[in-house]
Amino acid sequence: MASTYTFADPRLAKLDGFQVEIDEARERADIILNRPPLNVVSMPERDQLRLVFETLDEDARVRVIVVRSVGEHFSSGGNIGGFMEATPEKVSQLAWNIASPARCSKPVIVANRGYCFGVGFELSLACDFRIISETTLYALPEQKLGQIPGSGGSARLQKMVGITRTKDIVMRSKRITAKQAFDWGIATECVPDAELEKATDRLVDELRTFSPLAQRTAKKLLNDTEDSTLSIAIELEGHCYSRLRQSDDFKEGVEAFNAKRPPKFIGS
Incomplete structure (x- = not known):
C-alpha cells in the first residue's frame, strides 16, 4: 500500500x-x-x-x-x-x-x-x-x-x-x-x-528480481560509456564484471542457477 x-x-x-x-x-x-x-x-x-x-x-x-x-x-x-x-x-x-x-x-x-x-x-x-x-x-x-x-x-x-x-x-x-x-x-x-x-x-x-548491485553497475557503466570509444567501453565493462565477480549477489545467482531456484539478492 x-x-x-x-x-x-x-x-x-x-x-x-x-x-x-x-x-x-x-x-x-x-x-x-x-x-x-x-x-x-x-x-x-x-x-x-x-x-x-x-x-x-x-x-x-x-x-x-x-x-x-x-x-x-x-x-x-x-x-x-x-x-x-x-x-x-x-x-x-x-x-x-x-x-x-x-x-x-x-x-x-x-x-x-x-x-x-x-x-x-x-x-x-x-x-x-x-x-x-x-x-x-x-x-x-x-x-x-x-x-x-x-x-x-x-x-x-x-x-x-x-x-x-x-x-x-x-x-x-x-x-x-x-x-x-x-x-x-x-x-x-x-x-x-x-x-x-x-x-x-x-x-x-x-x-526488482535482479541484483540491486548489478543494476546500479549496469546503469553507471552504460551512462559512462555512451560517449567513449569501443575499446574503452569494453575495458570498463571488464573492470565492472571483475568487481561484480566478488559480490555476494553473483555467488547467490550462480548457486540459485545450479540449484534451479529463484535467487535471493541482497545488494552486496
Missing part, C-alpha cells in the same frame, strides 16, 4: 506541483506530477525534483523509482513566465536538475501519456525506461518561443535518433507520435492508454 513520502529536508516540506509516494512492500517510490490539466513544471519544482531524486537514491527502502502524472497529459512543459523571471545563472542550472534521473543510481521508469512537451519530454529522456501510452505526443517546441531546448533535450535526443531526425524535431518544433517514438527507439514500450499503469507495474516487478 502506497503512502505519502515524508522528507526530512525542509526544502521539500511543501512540494510544488507534484507529490511523492512510497510503497515499501514493493520497494517502489512514485514521483507524481500533479498540476492538472497540463502539469506545467514551475522553476521551483525543478529544484525540488532534483532534491527528491537525490533523497530517494539514498533511501534503502526504494529499489525502483517511477515518474508519472495525474490526468490525461504528462506535462505540456515549463512555466514560460518563469524563464523571464529567473537569472541567467539560474537558467544555466536547468539541465543539471532535469538530469537527476540519469544521475540516480537506481532504475527510473517514466510513464508517459498525452502531451509530453518541453521539460516534460526532457525529464522523460533522462529516465532509463519510457513506457508510453498510444496517446503520447513528444515535442521540443522551444523554437516557437525564439529559444532552444535548455534541459538536455536536443542533446539526449540526438544520441537516440541521430542528427537528421533531431534537427527535424528541434528546428521545426515537430511533434512525435507514440508509434514514431517506439519505432525510433525513444520509447521502451508502447501500450494502449488503459494498460499504461499495468505495464509500468510489470516493469517495476521485473526490475
